[in-house]
Amino acid sequence: MNLLEANGIEKRYSSHLALDDVSVMVPKGSIYGLLGPNGAGKTTLIRIINQITGPDKGEVLFDGRKLNANDIYRIGYLPEERGLYKKMKVGEQALFLSQLKGLSRNEAMKRLKFWFEKFEIQGWWDKKIEELSKGMAQKVQFMVTVIHEPELLIFDEPFSGFDPINAQLIKDEILELKKKGTTIIFSTHNMSTVEDLCDHITLINKSKNILSGQIDEVRMNYGSNIFEVGYRGNYDAIASNLGGMFEIINNNIENAVPKLQVKVANPAESNKLLQSIIPHAEVVSFNPVVPSVHDIFIKVVGEYNKAHGLSNN
Amino acid sequence: MKQIYLILQREFSTRVRKKSFIIMTLLTPIFFAAMMVLPSYFATMEDTEARSIAVIDNTGNYGESIPQTEYLKFTYIANTQADQVKNSLEESGYYALLAIDSTSDKITPKLTIYSQKQPSIDVISHIENSLEKEIETRKLKSYNIENLDKILDDVKTEVKLRSIKVTKDGEEKESNTLITMGIAYVLSFLMYMMVLLMGNQIMQGVIEEKNNRVIEVVISSIKPINLMLGKIFGLASVSLLQIFIWVILTFGLATVGISFITEKGQKANMEQVQAAQSMMAQQGMDANNITANMEQAEGDNFLTALKNQNFALIIGGFIFYFLAGFLLYAALYAAVGSAVENITDTQQLVLPITLPLILAIFVMISGIKSPDGPLAFWFSMIPFTSPVVMLTRLPFGVPAWQLALSASLLVITFIVVTIFAAKIYRVGILMYGKKYSWAEMWKWMRYKN
Numbered sequence: 001m002n003l004l005e006a007n008g009i010e011k012r013y014s015s016h017l018a019l020d021d022v023s024v025m026v027p028k029g030s031i032y033g034l035l036g037p038n039g040a041g042k043t044t045l046i047r048i049i050n051q052i053t054g055p056d057k058g059e060v061l062f063d064g065r066k067l068n069a070n071d072i073y074r075i076g077y078l079p080e081e082r083g084l085y086k087k088m089k090v091g092e093q094a095l096f097l098s099q100l101k102g103l104s105r106n107e108a109m110k111r112l113k114f115w116f117e118k119f120e121i122q123g124w125w126d127k128k129i130e131e132l133s134k135g136m137a138q139k140v141q142f143m144v145t146v147i148h149e150p151e152l153l154i155f156d157e158p159f160s161g162f163d164p165i166n167a168q169l170i171k172d173e174i175l176e177l178k179k180k181g182t183t184i185i186f187s188t189h190n191m192s193t194v195e196d197l198c199d200h201i202t203l204i205n206k207s208k209n210i211l212s213g214q215i216d217e218v219r220m221n222y223g224s225n226i227f228e229v230g231y232r233g234n235y236d237a238i239a240s241n242l243g244g245m246f247e248i249i250n251n252n253i254e255n256a257v258p259k260l261q262v263k264v265a266n267p268a269e270s271n272k273l274l275q276s277i278i279p280h281a282e283v284v285s286f287n288p289v290v291p292s293v294h295d296i297f298i299k300v301v302g303e304y305n306k307a308h309g310l311s312n313n
Numbered sequence: 314m315k316q317i318y319l320i321l322q323r324e325f326s327t328r329v330r331k332k333s334f335i336i337m338t339l340l341t342p343i344f345f346a347a348m349m350v351l352p353s354y355f356a357t358m359e360d361t362e363a364r365s366i367a368v369i370d371n372t373g374n375y376g377e378s379i380p381q382t383e384y385l386k387f388t389y390i391a392n393t394q395a396d397q398v399k400n401s402l403e404e405s406g407y408y409a410l411l412a413i414d415s416t417s418d419k420i421t422p423k424l425t426i427y428s429q430k431q432p433s434i435d436v437i438s439h440i441e442n443s444l445e446k447e448i449e450t451r452k453l454k455s456y457n458i459e460n461l462d463k464i465l466d467d468v469k470t471e472v473k474l475r476s477i478k479v480t481k482d483g484e485e486k487e488s489n490t491l492i493t494m495g496i497a498y499v500l501s502f503l504m505y506m507m508v509l510l511m512g513n514q515i516m517q518g519v520i521e522e523k524n525n526r527v528i529e530v531v532i533s534s535i536k537p538i539n540l541m542l543g544k545i546f547g548l549a550s551v552s553l554l555q556i557f558i559w560v561i562l563t564f565g566l567a568t569v570g571i572s573f574i575t576e577k578g579q580k581a582n583m584e585q586v587q588a589a590q591s592m593m594a595q596q597g598m599d600a601n602n603i604t605a606n607m608e609q610a611e612g613d614n615f616l617t618a619l620k621n622q623n624f625a626l627i628i629g630g631f632i633f634y635f636l637a638g639f640l641l642y643a644a645l646y647a648a649v650g651s652a653v654e655n656i657t658d659t660q661q662l663v664l665p666i667t668l669p670l671i672l673a674i675f676v677m678i679s680g681i682k683s684p685d686g687p688l689a690f691w692f693s694m695i696p697f698t699s700p701v702v703m704l705t706r707l708p709f710g711v712p713a714w715q716l717a718l719s720a721s722l723l724v725i726t727f728i729v730v731t732i733f734a735a736k737i738y739r740v741g742i743l744m745y746g747k748k749y750s751w752a753e754m755w756k757w758m759r760y761k762n
Contacts, residue, residue: 013760014756014760047743050533052529052532052533052743053743069536072533072534075533077529077530077533078530079526079529079530079533081526081529081745082526082527082529082530083525083526083527083530084525084527084530085327085522085525085527086521086525087327088327096319096323097530097531097534099319100316100319100531100534100535101534102534141530144530
C-alpha cells in the first residue's frame with residue numbers, strides 16, 4: 001500500500017516549468033530515494049508534498065485520501081536549506097519547533113528529554129545555537145524533525161554538515177525509524193547512501209520523472225548484459241575463441257586473478273559464454289556486473305538529455 | 314490560531330529579553346522626563362553670584378532708583394573716577410560700570426554699561442526694568458494728575474481666558490488648548506516613531522530568518538500568512554508593552570522631578586511671600602488669603618482640563634489606530650524583508666513605505682493648529698496617513714462619523730494590503746539570489762498558491 005501518491009503533478013513558475021506531469025508512489029514503510037541533478041525539480045516536489053506550495057495540476061494523496069492541512073502534523077521535513085534561530089537557546093528553540101508541529105508543551109518536554117539523553121546533549125539545553133558547531137546544530141535539527149513521530153519523513157540532503165561518525169549515527173537513526181514503520185523520502189546526491197538505504201528510487205531530470213522503480217530491479221535492468229569472468233589460463237586463447245558473439249570490454253588482474261569483462265548481446269546467453277571459455281581456461285569466478293546507482297544516474301540522465309537535445313546543465 | 318499564538322509568543326519573549334529592548338525601554342523615559350523637568354529646573358536656577366556694579370550718574374537724577382538685590386550691588390561713584398574705574402574694573406572689584414548721561418529731552422537718559430565680560434541678561438533686564446519703571450512714573454507725575462497712585466492701582470488688570478467645550482447635549486467642560494496640543498503631539502509622534510522602529514525590526518527579523526535558513530523549517534509547519542501575522546502581532550504587543558512602560562515611567566519620573574524642583578522653588582517663594590505679607594500687614598490687608606486663592610484657582614483649572622480630556626476615547630482610539638496602522642505598515646515591511654537577503658538592499662524598497670509616514674508627520678505639524686481644517690480632515694481619512702493624523706485630531710474631538718469612516722477605511726486597507734503582502738512574503742522567503750524590485754514582487758503577487 002502507498003502512503004503517499006503524487007499523480008500528474010505540474011508546477012509552473014512564470015516562464016519556467018518546474019514539474020511536468022510527475023508521478024511518484026511511495027509505499028508505506030519504505031525508504032524512497034528522490035534523485036536528480038540540481039534544478040531538476042526535486043525540491044519543488046518536496047515543497048508540494050509539504051504544502052509549502054501548491055501544484056498547478058495533479059493531486060497528492062496521503063494515506064489514501066487527498067492531502068490536507070492537518071497532514072503537516074504527520075509529516076516531518078528536514079529541508080536542504082536549513083537552519084535555526086541563532087540567538088535562541090537550544091532547548092527553547094526545540095520546544096518552539098515541536099509545539100509548531102502540534103505537540104503540547106508537556107509532551108514536547110517529555111520527548112525532548114528523551115532525545116537529549118539519546119544524543120547525549122543534555123548540557124546543550126541553555127546554549128545558544130550560535131555557540132554550537134555546524135554538526136551539533138544539525139543534530140538538534142534532526143531531532144526536531146522527528147520529534148512529533150511523523151508517519152512520513154522527508155530528508156533533503158540529510159548528511160550534509162555531518163562528520164562520518166555523526167553521519168553514521170543519523171543513518172542508524174533513519175534505519176531504526178524505518179524499522180518502526182516510518183516511511184521515508186530521501187533526496188540526496190550521495191549515491192552510495194542511496195544504495196545502502198533506499199528500497200525505491202525515482203530519478204527526476206528536467207522537470208520529468210525519467211526513471212522509477214525498486215532499486216534492485218532498476219539496477220538489474222541496467223546491468224545484466226555484462227559478466228565478469230575470473231580465469232586461470234591464456235588470455236589470447238580465450239579471446240581468439242570467443243568469436244563474434246561476445247565482446248571483451250576489459251581485461252585486468254585483480255587480487256592476483258586475471259578478470260575479463262564481457263558484454264553479451266542477450267543476458268540469457270551467459271551459459272553459452274561459459275561454454276565457450278571453459279575449453280580454453282580454468283574459470284574461477286563468474287559474476288554479473290551490476291552497475292552502481294551512480295553509473296545509472298549518469299547514463300540515464302546523459303541519454304535523456306541527448307535524446308531531447310538538452311544540455312547537461 | 315494556536316500557531317499564530319506560538320509565533321507571537323516566540324517573537325515577544327525573544328525580543329523582550331534583548332538587551333537593546335531593556336535599555337531602550339528604561340532610558341527613553343529618563344530622556345522624556347528630563348525634557349519635561351529640565352526646563353522648569355533651569356527656570357528655578359537663579360544667578361547667585363554676587364556682583365557689584367559701579368554707577369556714574371551724570372544727570373544727578375537717578376540716585377537710588379535702581380534697587381539693590383541680593384546678588385546685585387550698585388555703588389554710586391563720583392564722575393571724576395569714571396575713567397579710572399572703567400580701565401580697571403577688575404582691580405577695583407566691580408563687575409561693570411553703568412553710566413547714566415542726560416540727553417536733549419532731559420527725561421530719557423542715555424545708558425551705557427562697560428564691562429569686561431558680556432553682562433548677563435539678568436543684569437541688563439534688571440537695570441532696564443527698574444529704570445523704565447522709574448522714568449514712567451516720573452513722566453506720569455509730570456502731568457500733575459490728582460490721586461495718581463489710586464488711579465494706577467485701579468487700572469492694573471490681568472485677563473485670563475477660560476476655555477470651555479460645550480458638547481451637543483449642552484454639557485460644559487473645562488478645556489485647555491495647550492494640554493490638548495501636547496497630547497496630540499505625543500500620540501502622533503509615538504505612532505510615527507514606533508511604526509518606523511518596529512517596522513524595521515520586523516524587516517530585520519524576516520531577513521534574519523531567511524539568512525538563517527530557518528524559514529523553510531518553520532514554513533513546513535505553518536502557513537506563511539500565519540507566520541507573518543504572528544510576527545506582526547508579536548511586535549505589536551512588544552510595542553504596546555514598551556509604550557505602556559514609557560508612559561508610566563515618564564510620568565512617574567517627571568512627577569518626582571517636578572515635585573522636587575517645586576519644593577525647592579516653594580521655599581524661596583515662601584520667603585518672598587512672607588516678606589510681602591509683613592509689608593502688606595502693615596497696610597492692614599489680608600494678604601494670605603489673596604495669594605492662596607489665586608494659586609488654588611490656577612491649579613484647579615489645569616487639573617480639571619486634564620481630567621476633562623476624554624481619556625477613554627483617546628486611549629481606545631490610540632490602541633485602535635496604533636494596532637491598525639502598525640499592522641498595515643508592518644505587513645509592508647515584512648514583504649520587503651522577504652524580498653531581499655541583506656538589510657542594505659532594503660533602502661530603495663523601503664522608501665515608498667516611509668514616504669506616506671513622513672508626509673503624515675508634516676500634515677500633523679500644520680494640522681495641530683487647525684485640527685478640523687481640510688488638510689487634517691483629508692489626511693485623517695486616507696488610510697496610509699490616518700493613523701498619525703487622526704491621532705493628532707483625536708484629543709481635540711472628532712465627529713463620530715469621521716472616526717467611523719476613517720477607521721473602516723483603515724481596516725479595509727490593512728486587510729487588502731496584508732493579503733497582498735502575504736503573497737509577496739510567501740514567495741519571497743523561499744527565494745534566494747533573485748533580483749528584487751517592486752516589479753519582481755508584483756510578479757510574485759500573482760503566483761498561485
